[in-house]
Structure formats: structure tokens, C-alpha cells
Amino acid sequence: MNKKRFITLLLALSSLLIGQRALASTPSGTPDPVTGYITDTDDCTITPDQYYMTVYRVGLGNSLPAAPTTSSPIDFSGFVTVFESSSGWREQVKKGISAPLTGTKIRPPSGTYTFAYVELAPKIEVKAKARFNTARWQLINSATYTNGTYNNYKENAGAYFWSKNGSTYNWGNPPFGLVGHGATVDNTTYAVTKHFMNSIATDSELYSADFKINGVTASAYLVNSSYKLASGAAALPSANPMGDIARIIAIMPVTLTVTAENTGLNISFNVSNGSTIHMNHPSNSGRAGYTNGDVAIDCFGAGPFEPIITVY
Amino acid sequence: MPIFPHQPSRLSKPRKLRLALTAFAAALLLLPTQGPAIELSAGEHPSQGEMSDLSRSIIADAKGTGAPSSAATTEFANIAGGIIGSLRRAAGSSGNQYSLALPGRADAESRVPSIPLLLADGKINAAFNPAGTTLQYNGDNTIATASLGFGYLKKPNELAATGQELKAATMIGSQIAAGTDFSIYQSHKDLVVNTLLQVPDSGFRFRLSGGYLWGAQNFDFPSGTANIDLEQFSYLFSTQYILPKSRSISFLQSIGLSAWGARANQLSNADGPRLFLQDSGTEYLIMNDPLALSEGHLFGASGDMQIALRSNMVVKGSVGYEQLRFPFADGTSELNRKTFYNVDLNYEPFPSLAIGGGYKAGASEKRTTLVAGIRNWSLSAFINKGQNGVSDNRGVMLTYTLAIPGRNRQTDLASRLQPNRGSDKSTMLADALIRPVQIPQTFLAKVDLTAVTQVGTATRSSAMTLQVAEPVTSFTPLAATGGTAPFTYFVSAGTLPAGLALNATTGAVTGIPTTAQSAASVTFAARDADSVTFGQTITLIFTVNAAAPFDVGVIGL
Numbered sequence: 001m002n003k004k005r006f007i008t009l010l011l012a013l014s015s016l017l018i019g020q021r022a023l024a025s026t027p028s029g030t031p032d033p034v035t036g037y038i039t040d041t042d043d044c045t046i047t048p049d050q051y052y053m054t055v056y057r058v059g060l061g062n063s064l065p066a067a068p069t070t071s072s073p074i075d076f077s078g079f080v081t082v083f084e085s086s087s088g089w090r091e092q093v094k095k096g097i098s099a100p101l102t103g104t105k106i107r108p109p110s111g112t113y114t115f116a117y118v119e120l121a122p123k124i125e126v127k128a129k130a131r132f133n134t135a136r137w138q139l140i141n142s143a144t145y146t147n148g149t150y151n152n153y154k155e156n157a158g159a160y161f162w163s164k165n166g167s168t169y170n171w172g173n174p175p176f177g178l179v180g181h182g183a184t185v186d187n188t189t190y191a192v193t194k195h196f197m198n199s200i201a202t203d204s205e206l207y208s209a210d211f212k213i214n215g216v217t218a219s220a221y222l223v224n225s226s227y228k229l230a231s232g233a234a235a236l237p238s239a240n241p242m243g244d245i246a247r248i249i250a251i252m253p254v255t256l257t258v259t260a261e262n263t264g265l266n267i268s269f270n271v272s273n274g275s276t277i278h279m280n281h282p283s284n285s286g287r288a289g290y291t292n293g294d295v296a297i298d299c300f301g302a303g304p305f306e307p308i309i310t311v312y
Numbered sequence: 313m314p315i316f317p318h319q320p321s322r323l324s325k326p327r328k329l330r331l332a333l334t335a336f337a338a339a340l341l342l343l344p345t346q347g348p349a350i351e352l353s354a355g356e357h358p359s360q361g362e363m364s365d366l367s368r369s370i371i372a373d374a375k376g377t378g379a380p381s382s383a384a385t386t387e388f389a390n391i392a393g394g395i396i397g398s399l400r401r402a403a404g405s406s407g408n409q410y411s412l413a414l415p416g417r418a419d420a421e422s423r424v425p426s427i428p429l430l431l432a433d434g435k436i437n438a439a440f441n442p443a444g445t446t447l448q449y450n451g452d453n454t455i456a457t458a459s460l461g462f463g464y465l466k467k468p469n470e471l472a473a474t475g476q477e478l479k480a481a482t483m484i485g486s487q488i489a490a491g492t493d494f495s496i497y498q499s500h501k502d503l504v505v506n507t508l509l510q511v512p513d514s515g516f517r518f519r520l521s522g523g524y525l526w527g528a529q530n531f532d533f534p535s536g537t538a539n540i541d542l543e544q545f546s547y548l549f550s551t552q553y554i555l556p557k558s559r560s561i562s563f564l565q566s567i568g569l570s571a572w573g574a575r576a577n578q579l580s581n582a583d584g585p586r587l588f589l590q591d592s593g594t595e596y597l598i599m600n601d602p603l604a605l606s607e608g609h610l611f612g613a614s615g616d617m618q619i620a621l622r623s624n625m626v627v628k629g630s631v632g633y634e635q636l637r638f639p640f641a642d643g644t645s646e647l648n649r650k651t652f653y654n655v656d657l658n659y660e661p662f663p664s665l666a667i668g669g670g671y672k673a674g675a676s677e678k679r680t681t682l683v684a685g686i687r688n689w690s691l692s693a694f695i696n697k698g699q700n701g702v703s704d705n706r707g708v709m710l711t712y713t714l715a716i717p718g719r720n721r722q723t724d725l726a727s728r729l730q731p732n733r734g735s736d737k738s739t740m741l742a743d744a745l746i747r748p749v750q751i752p753q754t755f756l757a758k759v760d761l762t763a764v765t766q767v768g769t770a771t772r773s774s775a776m777t778l779q780v781a782e783p784v785t786s787f788t789p790l791a792a793t794g795g796t797a798p799f800t801y802f803v804s805a806g807t808l809p810a811g812l813a814l815n816a817t818t819g820a821v822t823g824i825p826t827t828a829q830s831a832a833s834v835t836f837a838a839r840d841a842d843s844v845t846f847g848q849t850i851t852l853i854f855t856v857n858a859a860a861p862f863d864v865g866v867i868g869l
Contacts, residue, residue: 058864083864095868107781107862109824260782264863271868
């Protein structure tokens with residue numbers, strides 16, 4: 001389960017770093033065309049009902065900035081800022097609808113840009129639900145979790161799973177109770193789940209990563225409020241899983257040409273695959289009705305980013 | 313006493329020759345040898361040089377040689393010599409008193425009112441007339457005149473309205489005459505000193521003249537008109553052989569040879585050097601105009617003769633060669649060679665009508681002069697076409713002459729104009745007074761375009777409209793060369809729009825405007841390594857429009 005989530009995040013970051021439309025290679029939850037049920041038995045992505053991102057800054061430049069360290073901040077002096085919100089602007093990303101960000105918007109000088117960066121809150125919020133074709137199990141709590149074996153699952157009480165209010169972290173075990181489970185969606189508990197990035201990896205702390213996108217280096221950093229490389233994060237169930245992480249900064253190669261005729265810029269996200277249904281196949285040491293390898297639903301996390309920066 | 317003209321302070325380089333000439337002229341004027349002689353008359357002197365023979369005719373007559381002058385020559389001389397209101401001494405006076413009475417007018421004395429200012433023994437006379445004031449002294453061996461008057465003289469870019477002339481001549485012994493002709497114009501002064509030597513009974517007469525012309529003249533430089541101080545030295549050496557008198561109607565009176573030269577010298581360059589902009593189509597070229605003139609060097613030689621065609625018609629002609637060379641700052645030069653010829657015609661068709669004309673052509677001037685006189689009135693005009701870049705000028709004058717009763721002239725024009733082979737004080741004094749026609753009256757200088765050099769470039773734009781966030785294509789408002797490298801560029805007035813910067817080393821302006829602003833001027837300047845400020849600045853008006861709205865949003869796919 002952790003491995004799958006790690007792959008999903010990397011893919012998501014890869015997509016983000018590409019900076020252009022990059023199809024996610026993650027499995028997609030394709031409902032059965034006849035029944036409309038999800039038949040996947042492994043992680044898959046679906047279209048969430050709601051998808052939120054919190055944006056602090058967007059900038060354009062023509063070279064990678066020096067990587068941040070724990071003692072020196074990342075330097076964006078070579079970039080031009082096109083959007084800035086000191087408190088961050090949380091915006092719901094809707095399919096096909098451009099949602100303007102609220103903050104300071106600055107026209108970038110006309111010219112060609114080869115790099116863009118996006119400074120985000122280290123979380124993505126999704127509100128999603130899914131209907132499966134077969135029984136699924138749900139992790140109830142961690143009290144009976146021993147040596148990788150879950151002992152306490154709620155049996156399938158219906159075909160519907162939905163996200164609930166709570167947080168999940170990229171590094172660490174998934175928390176319990178982040179999904180609802182029933183014959184119908186209980187709208188009273190149907191809510192947004194926050195997916196926090198406390199590490200780029202899912203099994204260790206990792207605050208920076210470089211990628212080669214078409215031979216060009218792209219980078220992602222988790223930084224603190226001083227824009228220095230973060231530190232002190234810990235895996236769940238740590239009491240302080242985020243450490244001093246304040247932002248996630250993604251720097252991606254782009255090919256953008258801004259002219260005087262352009263009136264705006266859009267950051268597009270592929271919300272069609274905006275949420276990942278994290279599934280597991282735990283072994284059962286005694287739960288009645290559960291067969292080893294049956295599918296359990298952990299949570300609705302964030303799907304891969306697929307940002308496309310375009311000017312219009 | 314004559315008062316020498318105020319010498320402009322701009323003439324910063326007094327010349328020894330000028331001083332010598334001036335001193336010599338002053339000495340002549342002060343010579344007490346035969347009593348002082350001063351004549352004041354009025355008027356411009358548009359054709360002084362050309363009228364020398366005519367003037368001589370008058371003077372010769374005045375000196376009592378028994379050769380009365382003609383009406384034409386008298387009127388002409390009055391104009392040419394600037395003696396608008398000549399004063400004639402009474403006729404029939406003793407041998408040491410001479411008349412400048414209107415020649416050829418037997419009844420002049422009966423028609424012309426007497427001069428009220430006849431002083432002393434009659435040697436000093438003064439008169440007032442509509443055109444000016446004249447004071448004259450005629451002694452046995454000395455003649456002096458001074459005039460103050462008004463006329464019209466059109467020179468390039470200027471209109472002169474007043475002029476004064478001072479003339480003096482005296483005999484030094486019996487065979488040498490020395491004289492000077494000093495004219496003061498509004499824009500310049502002209503001093504000529506003559507020395508004549510006649511070998512007794514041989515018919516040979518030698519002349520050495522030196523001229524000094526100085527003052528200011530406007531020139532049209534590429535950077536605009538500028539008033540330049542100049543000086544010009546001239547010389548003339550001539551020899552004349554006087555043929556025995558003949559009773560034939562048409563006869564050759566004299567032959568001779570002349571050689572002359574002149575050289576102009578620029579004394580100042582006004583407020584130069586000046587920089588000016590020249591549009592190349594894509595940018596302005598910053599040109600340095602040192603206001604330099606090419607100083608012409610003139611040399612000429614001619615053969616001269618004087619012929620009495622008829623008793624009432626005398627022609628003096630010269631044919632020769634003249635060359636004018638202009639050296640230029642780039643080491644090249646322009647050499648102009650021309651045939652030189654000069655013709656002066658004096659004609660008295662009737663006793664009361666005098667007609668005269670002259671034409672001089674050479675490398676520096678083509679001057680045509682015409683004059684007609686009837687009774688007390690005369691009209692003269694001249695047009696000078698400067699050659700090879702020398703300036704044009706032209707003038708016209710209407711003269712009314714008061715004359716006192718004078719002696720009737722008994723001889724014809726041809727007789728009056730022919731000099732004596734022996735001692736001839738009258739014609740020598742007359743010759744010593746006049747300005748040789750060969751000595752140019754115009755500064756032999758013209759603008760030296762090769763001295764104009766490019767010292768930089770400047771943008772053709774005078775205003776620039778920018779927009780926030782729109783990068784400014786690098787441009788260089790001002791680029792200087794010359795001086796002591798390297799140049800440092802700076803904004804001498806105003807402030808560049810926010811986001812733009814001036815490269816102090818290259819002078820280029822680059823950047824991206826960040827703030828909208830209304831029109832504001834910025835002046836760019838430069839200085840060289842010696843902190844000498846470049847003479848040309850460029851002022852641009854910058855307007856920065858606000859950036860067009862630019863939105864940032866998110867969208868789901």
C-alpha cells in the first residue's frame with residue numbers, strides 16, 4: 001500500500017514537473033460502461049466531486065534557481081512573479097471552468113520562458129466518492145494492526161465509499177476512518193480529505209527531488225516558511241508529521257511565449273484523475289468473512305497533478 | 313583729425329603688417345608737408361576699386377594739370393570713392409589750389425551753389441549734402457579726404473548701412489608718392505597703402521600696394537550661420553610705361569604689367585566648434601563643425617593698357633591669369649585657375665552726361681559696375697559674383713553732389729586721363745589714393761566642409777511610448793566618439809522610467825518598464841575620460857502606459 005502511494009505521488013510530481021500536459025500513468029478508475037461500477041482492485045484514479053489547491057505564487061523564468069538547502073533559501077530573483085498571495089489562495093479546480101485566483105497578478109514581460117514554478121500549500125484537498133461492483137472492506141482503526149496485518153475490518157456494508165473529513169500524509173501509514181462505507185452516500189459525513197505532503201517519498205523523509213524532463217532538469221522541494229529546505233518531518237503516527245514544511249515548490253521546464261496580446265495565464269489540472277482511491281489487500285488473521293487478499297479501501301487521496309500552463 | 317575705427321576685440325591676433333599699414337596711413341594723414349588736407353564725404357563705397365581710373369581722372373584734374381576731369385568720372389569717383397558730397401574748391405584759384413569741380417560741365421559753377429564752409433585759404437573745405445558729410449584738404453603735394461555717409465551694401469546675411477572712408481596721399485620728394493585708402497564698413501575695414509615711383513622722363517612708373525582687410529563675415533556652415541573674424545593680406549606690384557602723348561584720336565596711352573596676390577586668414581571660429589545632427593534616415597549622426605574656413609590663396613598677373621578710343625572715351629584693360637587655391641582640412645585642396653581680365657570704360661557722350669562701366673573677372677570675383685551721372689545726380693550699382701565659393705555682394709547708390717564754382721575744364725577726357733611722362737604730382741597723388749582693382753574686396757574664404765567630422769550618433773526618436781511589462785528593445789540614445797576614451801554616459805536631467813537602466817559604458821538603455829507614468833523628458837549626456845562633457849545631449853520624452861490586465865487562474869481538465 002505504501003509503495004503504491006509513493007508511486008502515485010512521484011507520478012503526480014512528474015506530471016507537475018513536466019509543466020506541459022502529461023498523462024498520468026496511474027491506473028484510472030474506469031467505471032464499467034454497463035453497470036457504472038468500479039471494478040479495479042488496485043489503486044485507481046477517479047474524478048473527485050471537488051478538488052482544491054492552495055496557491056501562493058506562480059512565476060516564470062529562464063533558468064533553474066539554485067537549490068535550497070537547510071541554510072539557504074531558494075532564490076527566485078531570476079523569475080518574474082505573475083501571481084502572489086501571501087496567505088495563499090485556496091481555489092476549487094473545476095473541470096472546464098477557469099477559476100481566477102485572487103491575489104496580486106502581474107503581467108509578465110513579453111518574452112519566452114523556459115521554466116515556471118508553482119508555490120503551493122503542501123496539501124491537496126479532494127472530495128470524492130466511488131461505487132464498486134464487489135464487496136470492499138474498510139480499515140476501521142489501527143488498534144488491531146499487527147505486523148502488517150489488519151485485524152479489524154468492517155465488512156462490506158454497501159457498494160459506496162466516500163471521502164470523509166480528515167488528513168492523510170504522504171509519508172506514513174494512512175489514518176483510519178477517512179472513508180465512509182455504505183449502501184448509499186451519507187452526505188452528513190461526505191467531506192473533503194486533505195492530502196499533506198510531508199515527504200516526497202512515502203517511506204522516508206525526502207524534501208527534494210530532481211527529474212529529467214526531456215533532458216531538462218526539473219525539481220521539487222519541500223521548504224519551510226523561509227524557503228529553506230524543510231526538515232523535521234516524520235511519518236505517521238508521529239505527532240508532528242509535517243515538521244517545518246510550509247510549501248511545496250515545483251519548478252518545471254516549460255515553453256511559453258508571452259506577448260503583449262496575451263491577457264492571462266491558466267494553470268490547468270487534470271481533475272478527471274484528481275483523486276486516487278487507495279486500496280489494500282491485507283491479510284486477515286481471523287476476521288470472519290474476510291478472505292486474504294480481499295480489497296480494502298484506505299482513503300481518497302490526491303491524484304497526480306497534470307498541470308498545463310498556458311497563456312491566452 | 314581722423315578717428316580710426318574701433319577695432320573689434322574679437323580680432324584677437326593683431327598683425328604686424330596691419331599695424332604697420334595703419335601707422336603708415338596715419339602718418340600720411342598727419343603729414344604737414346604741404347598743409348593738412350581732409351575731406352569728409354558720405355556714402356557707401358560699393359565699387360571703389362573698379363573706379364580707380366575715374367577717380368584718378370578727377371584728382372588729376374583737381375591738381376591743376378590742366379586736364380579737366382569728365383563729368384562721368386567725377387560722378388563715378390564720388391560714388392566709387394564714397395565721396396558723396398564732394399567739395400569743390402573755387403575755380404580760378406592759385407596754383408596750389410585745385411578744384412574737384414564737376415568735370416565736363418562748363419557751367420557748373422554757375423549752377424551749383426557755393427559751399428558755405430570754405431575755410432582758411434580755401435585748402436580746407438567742408439560740405440553737407442543729403443547723403444553725408446565731406447571734409448577735404450587739397451594741398452600742393454598732399455590730398456586728404458574723409459567721408460561719412462550712408463548707402464546700401466548687400467552682403468551675405470547682412471545689411472550694411474553706413475560707411476566711412478579716409479584717404480590721404482602725399483609726395484615724398486618729387487618722384488615718389490605715398491597714399492592710403494582706409495574704408496570703414498559696418499562689418500569690416502579695408503586699408504590699402506600705395507607707393508608710386510616715377511622715373512623722370514623715362515615714362516616708367518612703378519607701384520607697390522599692400523592691402524589689409526579685416527572684420528567679420530557671416531558664413532553658412534553645416535551647423536548654421538556663424539559670424540567669423542577674418543583678415544586678409546594683399547599685395548600688388550605693377551609697372552607702367554607711359555607712352556608719349558599723341559594727337560591722334562585713338563591712341564595707346566600706357567602699357568604695363570601687374571602681379572598681385574592675397575591670402576585670407578581666419579581669426580576666430582565664433583562659438584565653435586558646434587555639434588549638429590544630421591539625419592541619415594535611420595539615426596542622427598552627430599557632426600562636429602569646427603566652423604573652419606578654407607583660407608584662399610590668390611595669385612594673379614596681367615598685362616595692362618590704357619587706350620583713348622576717342623577724345624571722350626577711354627578704356628583701361630587688363631588681361632592675365634589668376635588662380636585661387638583653397639586648402640582643406642583633410643589635406644586636399646581646390647585650385648581654380650581663371651583668365652583674368654578687367655575693363656573700365658569711361659565715356660562722356662555729352663558734357664552733362666557721364667557713363668561708366670567696369671567688369672572684372674577672375675578666380676575670386678566677377679564684378680560688374682555701372683554708373684550714370686546727369687548734372688548733380690548720379691546712380692551707381694555693382695554686382696559681385698564671388699567665384700569658387702567666395703561670397704557675393706552687391707550695392708547701389710544714388711548720389712547728389714554739391715559743387716562749388718570751379719574752373720572750367722578745357723581739355724577732353726582722353727587728355728585728362730593720360731599721365732605725364734615727367735614729374736606728374738597730380739596723377740601720382742591720384743594713383744596713390746586709389747585702391748587697385750586687383751586687390752580683392754571680399755574675403756577669399758569659404759566653408760571647409762572637410763573639417764566637419766562625425767563624432768557620434770543619436771536616436772532619431774524624440775518620444776517613446778512604452779508599456780509596463782513590455783521589454784524595451786535595447787537602444788542607444790547617444791553614442792559619442794572622439795575625445796579621450798572611454799566615454800561615460802549618464803542622465804543629465806530627468807529620470808528614466810522605473811525598470812529601465814542606462815548602461816554607463818555603452819550608453820544603451822534596456823529594461824522592462826514596471827510603472828506607468830505620464831510623459832516625462834529625460835536628457836542623456838556623456839563625458840569622456842577627462843571629464844569633458846560631450847557637447848551634444850539628447851532629450852527623449854518617455855511615456856509608459858499601464859500594462860494590459862493579466863489574469864491568472866486555474867482550470868480543470
